[in-house]
Amino acid sequence: GAVVSQHPSRVICKSGTSVKIECRSLDFQATTMFWYRQFPKQSLMLMATSNEGSKATYEQGVEKDKFLINHASLTLSTLTVTSAHPEDSSFYICSARGGRQGAGGTEAFFGQGTRLTVV
Amino acid sequence: SQQGEEDPQALSIQEGENATMNCSYKTSINNLQWYRQNSGRGLVHLILIRSNEREKHSGRLRVTLDTSKKSSSLLITASRAADTASYFCATAAQAGTALIFGKGTTLSVSS
Numbered sequence: 625g626a627v628v629s630q631h632p633s634r635v636i637c638k639s640g641t642s643v644k645i646e647c648r649s650l651d652f653q654a655t656t657m658f659w660y661r662q663f664p665k666q667s668l669m670l671m672a673t674s675n676e677g678s679k680a681t682y683e684q685g686v687e688k689d690k691f692l693i694n695h696a697s698l699t700l701s702t703l704t705v706t707s708a709h710p711e712d713s714s715f716y717i718c719s720a721r722g723g724r725q726g727a728g729g730t731e732a733f734f735g736q737g738t739r740l741t742v743v
Numbered sequence: 744s745q746q747g748e749e750d751p752q753a754l755s756i757q758e759g760e761n762a763t764m765n766c767s768y769k770t771s772i773n774n775l776q777w778y779r780q781n782s783g784r785g786l787v788h789l790i791l792i793r794s795n796e797r798e799k800h801s802g803r804l805r806v807t808l809d810t811s812k813k814s815s816s817l818l819i820t821a822s823r824a825a826d827t828a829s830y831f832c833a834t835a836a837q838a839g840t841a842l843i844f845g846k847g848t849t850l851s852v853s854s
Contacts, residue, residue, distance in 0.1 A: 732835075
């Protein structure tokens with residue numbers, strides 16, 4: 625399958641600071657990327673969908689000013705958690721669509737996830 | 744919003760036994776996928792079944808889909824300790840749209 629690289633895998637930051645998480649599609653062009661959040665022992669919750677070159681679409685209840693998503697190229701999307709608080713501590717996972725099969729590929733390829741801890 | 748509900752929430756079995764997990768969803772789908780997640784790690788894609796398919800096999804995995812009941816099942820045969828993980832179903836309303844995940848089943852296989 626196609627490769628999606630997410631960086632960093634772990635990050636610890638202080639309350640009030642911002643953290644940027646990168647999601648890269650290494651061997652295909654990702655026209656769409658999705659960002660998920662997973663709290664301990666829970667499932668993945670979709671946060672937002674980003675299409676290259678346009679503004680992200682956020683799910684209900686997700687603060688767009690707090691979780692800034694940029695998808696400036698076909699291989700890179702970033703999620704910035706601004707003014708982080710301890711309750712933002714979570715596992716963040718991206719997935720990308722595009723694929724070698726061509727646009728509209730069905731399978732989603734996931735990054736390895738980023739464990740964010742805000743102290 | 745979450746689409747799927749997995750059942751059971753937790754399952755403990757012995758090595759060699761079969762494990763069956765069920766998933767129900769609420770709206771029409773294009774496809775349903777199953778993923779595995781080891782503790783604290785990323786997702787591993789197991790299998791995808793499309794809405795016009797009823798059953799699919801991959802190695803020790805067997806997935807069924809009943810669109811009339813809006814449900815799917817994942818069967819792992821001859822389980823191994825290495826199968827210990829959380830398993831999630833995820834549905835896509837249309838091809839290429841965001842996957843919506845169920846709550847997951849935590850499987851524990853003891854040797």
